[in-house]
Amino acid sequence: MSINRRDFLKLTAASGILLASDVKPGQAATGKEMPPQAVGFLYDATLCIGCKSCMYNCKKYNTMPGGALYTEDGRNMNEWNGPEQIWDAPRDLTAKTLNIIKAYAEEGEQSFIKRHCMHCVDPGCVSACPVSAMQKDGKTGIVTYDADKCIGCRYCQVACPFNVPKFEWEEAFPQLRKCELCRHRLAEGDIPACCEFCPTGASIFGPVEELRKEAEMRLRLRTGSEYEYPVGTVDGAFKLPKKVDQYVNHIHGLEEVGGCQYLMLASVPFDKLGMPTLPKKSYASTSEGIQHVLYNKMIAPIVVFGVLAGAAFRSTKSERGERDE
Ligand code: SF4
Ligand code: SF4
Ligand code: SF4
Structure with a gap:
């Protein structure tokens, strides 16, 4: 036939x-509802200094093949071993890079932007996966991946509106790779590596409901006033004072494609930072x-x-x- x-x-x-x-x-x-105990991140680009500590520690604590540091002959190392090493500088998310910091500078504006899985409330990847290898945790809302179930069809890649999951083309037994909100660290009582090692509080972790309140409160702050920004977690005891920047009046992730567990604030419109313009309704x-x-x-x-x-x-x-x- x-x-x-x-x-x-x-x-x-x-x-x-x-x-x-x-x-x-x-x-x-x-669209689906977010679990009441959902956890996520708030990234405030006005606090980000582009140090890429989040990228480095994302690789380190997710045992990414090809750590943040390479030797010139291509061997990779996860720890600094001397001046012969050079930095791994991927241009975008890859199967070895679950989190990337990008820079924007144009027309007198500049900003960094941190890209990784948005942990959508109604994820296209979960909906498209024919064997439930991609799943949304009913309690935390984390979108997880099970390599044992995956058949490599890559429907999740096509269905993701943020172009996040990446396929291991170079591996003999390839998997899809994406941020799983460091769930292995959460299980041990730690917070995601990108939040723990962010020195400025640009990336913070916590219940999405608290992160949303924090983001909304920041948008109400007077530009130029001083605010004590929490570091690590939204309710963290450690805070860093900083003058409030001029925010764009938009919490990215609050409504895009049905909502996300990764919220963002910035001083530059998000389309200029490379974020796709998406409808409120989930695909x-x-x-x-x-x-x-x-x-x-x-x-x-x-x-x-x-x-x-x-x-x-x-x-x-x-x-x-x-x-x-
Ligand atoms: S951003 Fe993409 S990979 Fe992440 S949960 Fe949403 S649809 Fe899935
Ligand atoms: S939560 Fe973990 S896997 Fe996800 S971007 Fe942060 S460090 Fe990387
Ligand atoms: S660690 Fe924090 S300040 Fe440094 S690049 Fe990442 S988000 Fe920005």
Whole structure:
């Protein structure tokens, strides 16, 4: 049996007609709720000095192959061993880099931005994974990955609106890699490495509800006034005083694609910092709604069965001694 291009186009067109006629705005399933005890991060770019301590310690405490430091002949080391070493300087998230600091400087504005998994409230990666290798923890809300379940289809990569999961192309038995909010450290009573080793309080950890309140309060602060910024955790005893910068009036992650457990503040608009402009509704709820409509009415299975049966009929004509069209 074979499916030629014409069959494929027929299937696509048929599906498109069905989608256009059956799925109307507002018909998709509602987005999911964040667990009440969800944990996450608040990154305040106005406090970030671009030291990359968070990147270095992310690699170190997640035993990333290829630590932050390389020797010139390509050997990698996780500890500083002498001046012959050079820094690993990835340009973007990779299967060996779960967290990256990027810099923006243009038109008199400058800012850093810290990129890693957003731990979405309604994650596209979880919705798209056919074998539940990507899952959202019901209590903490952390989006986790199980390499033992993963079949390497990479649907999660396609479905992530933030382009986060990365595939280990160079490995014999590749996995997807992304930040899992240092859940191994949380299990030991520690906080995520990127927050513990951030020297300025730019990255702090805590319950998302507390982080949200802290972010909203910072937006109400008067520019130029002094504020004692917590370091490490949102309720941390250690605080650093600093003059308040001019914030953009937006908490990134609060509403994007149904909300995220990674919230951000900055003094530069987030689109300039490379963050995609996204709708409030999660893509996962939209696609699940479409699937629901199609499968509820058994439309998609019938169309697919019809096309496949047609393809099978034509490709076996010669065996049945019939003349092809
Ligand atoms: S940012 Fe991407 S990988 Fe992370 S939870 Fe959201 S959809 Fe999944
Ligand atoms: S929580 Fe852990 S894995 Fe995620 S970015 Fe921070 S250090 Fe890296
Ligand atoms: S450790 Fe803190 S200050 Fe340094 S780059 Fe990371 S977020 Fe910015």
